[in-house]
Amino acid sequence: MRSKIFSSKNITTAFKSKPWLPLFIAVGFVFAFPVAELVMLGQWQHLHYTAGQMEILYENLWRDGFVLTGMVMAMAAAFINGTSSFVYLYSRRKADFYHSLPLTRKQIFLQQAFAGVIFYIVPYVVMEFLAVCIGASRGFFSLGLMGMAVKLMIFHLLDYFLIYFCTVFVLSMTGNILMGILCFFGVLFYFPAISLILNGYSETFYSHHYYLQNGIPGILYHYFSPLFVQDRFLEIYGNGEAGIILFLGLLLVGVIFAVAAFLAFEKRPLEKAGHALVYSWSEPVVRFMVVIPAGLGIGLFAYVAPTGGHGVTWAVVGSVFGMVMLHGILETFYHFDFRCFFYKKLHLIVSFIAVAAVAFVFKTDLTGYETYIPDYEKIKNIAFEFYDINGNEVIPYICETEEGKFETKNAKENGPGTFITIEKTPEMYEILEKIVREEPLKERQDGCYLPVRFETASGRRIYRRYTIKRSQCRELMEEVHKDSDYIAWKYGFLDVGEKYKNSFTLAGGAMEDEFIKKSEKAEFLENLRKDLKDVDAKTFTELPCSLLYYDYSMLPSTEKPDQLIPGKEPQISYNGSVYLYPGFKRTVAFLKERGYSLFEGIADLEYADVYYTRENKEDGMQDTVTVRYEEKQQLKELEQAIVPQFLMPDWVERENIDVEMIYASEGFSYGNYPQYGGMGYLMKEKVPDFILEDSVKVQEGLLESNIPLE
DSSP states (O other): OHHHHTSHHHHHHHHHHOTHHHHHHHHHHHIIIIIHHHHHHHHHHHTTOOHHHHHHHHHHIIIIIHHHHHHHHHHHHHHHHHHHHHGGGGOHHHHHHHTTSSOOHHHHHHHHHHHHHHHHHHHHHHHHHHHHHHHHHTTOOOHHHHHHHHHHHHHHHHHHHHHHHHHHHHHHHBSSHHHHHHHHHHHHHHHHHHHHHHHHHHHHHOTTOOSSOOHHHHHHHHHSSHHHHHHHHHHHHHTTOOHHHHHHHHHHHHHHHHHHHHHHHHTOOGGGTTSSBSSTTHHHHHHHHHHHHHHHHHHHHHHHSOSSSOHHHHHHHHHHHHHHHHHHHHHHHHHTOGGGTTOOHHHHHHHHHHHHHHHHHHHHTTTOTTTOOOOGGGEEEEEEOOTTTTSSOBOOOEEEOTTSOEEEOOGGGSOSSOOEEEOOOHHHHHHHHHHHHSOOOSOGGGEEEEEEEEEETTSOEEEEEEEEEHHHHHHHHHHHTTOHHHHHHHTGGGGSOTTSOEEEEEESSSSSOEEOOGGGHHHHHHHHHHHHHHOOGGGGGSOOSEEEEEEEEEEEBOOOGGGOBTTBOOEEEEEEEEEEOTTOHHHHHHHHHTTOOOOOOOOOEEEEEEEEEEEOTTTOOEEEEEEEEOOHHHHHHHHHHEEEGGGOOTTSOEEEEEEEEEEOOTTOOBTTBOOEEEEEEEEGGGOOHHHHHHHHHHHTTOOOOOOOOO
8 A cells, every 4th residue: 555655646646636736836946946047147147247256146046045935935835735635624524535535544644745745846856957957058067056956955855844744733733724824823933932022021120131032032933933943044054054954953843743743633533623623632732822921921011011110010910811811712712602711710820820930030030040150160261242332443343364355254153243252361250250249230321231142161152231330341341451362353454454445544632533644554553563562451441542443445355245246356345443542652652743633631612511311200201401611610620521422431430411512613613603522421530510510400400401592
């Protein structure tokens, strides 16, 4: 009998019963491979790419483009194949007829699965071969491309099996179309939704939570959904990594669904056709799987939505109401009777307890998430994101290859985001321990964000985002700058050859930015190189005297598909900004000698507008009160405290008060005002007493804006 199942006669019979199915799949793969290829080749020729560039783009088409188009078509074919083969299970009459035939359920399952894979694989192979022939006719052919075509076929076949058996599993577990649709979407999106709920609770109750999905939520999101696991493996394949891991991962998930689908089909009670779920044990399982996460999600939304400080009350009310409604809807759906709305009250009570327990764990941090930090001996390396600390410094993630070309640093080397690995030291670990132990800052404006990634020797990655004080920021940045590799990366533009077109601009004490003259660039860069070798880590926590903008345009780039310019050599721009510090003795002396302006303090203000903030008790929003100071003595005190915003690093203590500086300028005006000066901050240790006194008056409502109306 097994030979008959896999016989050509059986395939012919299946084809005659569903001739539209292989035709649909064939048409789909025509568009996925040959048509897509011809369209892309036509576009490349129209844009006048060179032959070498088109070869790179064509290889990338097999590595990226065909992977996506083929995967979409494979998933569609699997879903339609599985549905058309097993949807008869929803009809009691058809199910009785099919299962009255002299075939075991195992034979029926294998017969349908085999016919389906033949309907899929034959059009796939023909159309993929046609795509290879089209490429060969245009001069794009190699054994490497043939190998990629074979890998692509295997990858898409595993995609097909994954979605096919997922579809059959859902059809075998459910008894009607509506429940089948709901459960199919549940299989695809349930665990990603759980991941989002867990991340939402972590974001709400854990001040040190890092927004990226990692750990258990990340695993649930990326690997516990037939749809999202393919997206993850698609990313891995596109990067050309871990082919065997890709194959084994998809194979394992496919085998799990295949076994589950076969067992669900073989043991399915036919008399349950038309019911919501055909297995009685699955009803409470689905009920708990739906009601508990829904209660958590609704409770979280109700907790964060109100602004009056009654989040817990609203969370309890929202969770209870949502869970009762969902529980009742499911019971009504199970039994097709509204009178069953309040059935299984014990299950509902258990769901209440489960939701309360999970919320309590997050609210009280029973897991110790907030205070956890790996032991120093177990840490392999520590990495940081400096986007908030280095707010005015822009460091490009570009590196030079061995061939002398430049390329964007691959983000996957440092994991999610733009983490920079720093050499760990006991002093650095001690600073992080102190940050973890202390009560976190409630307001970001009182400090800065510091995302941290700990990587253990076992390969585990632990992400946290701390809100640290400015004093802690200073200590940490001093320790970070002891790492010579970090400084080399930060000032990496010094290693770019001077033969490339470049420009350097200083933003310091002058009203306008100043370009460093072409004849002085070489000496300026050489002085900066020498200073970086001599200074110690404390230098990098001083108050900067200038912000240096650099721009290397049109550097030779590696030939990556996304960097190709039609008919030209690939190029990339290398630009960013770094602070210059008073401790850079040679550089500072050189710039002063040549007449460039560096920041040494504010002077000669015409007036200053200070922006105070106070809370509006009616709506809870922040109101701004602007007070203008024009008295000479007040301006003199303000000049001692003001630092331009672009020269104020996050490790310098400052008041949370913005200042707009206005200079007098003869012969130039901006409307009815003198020349615009810029925005600044007030250093905490030098804030004038009258500013602090006026700040109190603003909070008490005793001082309002005094800006004259135009």
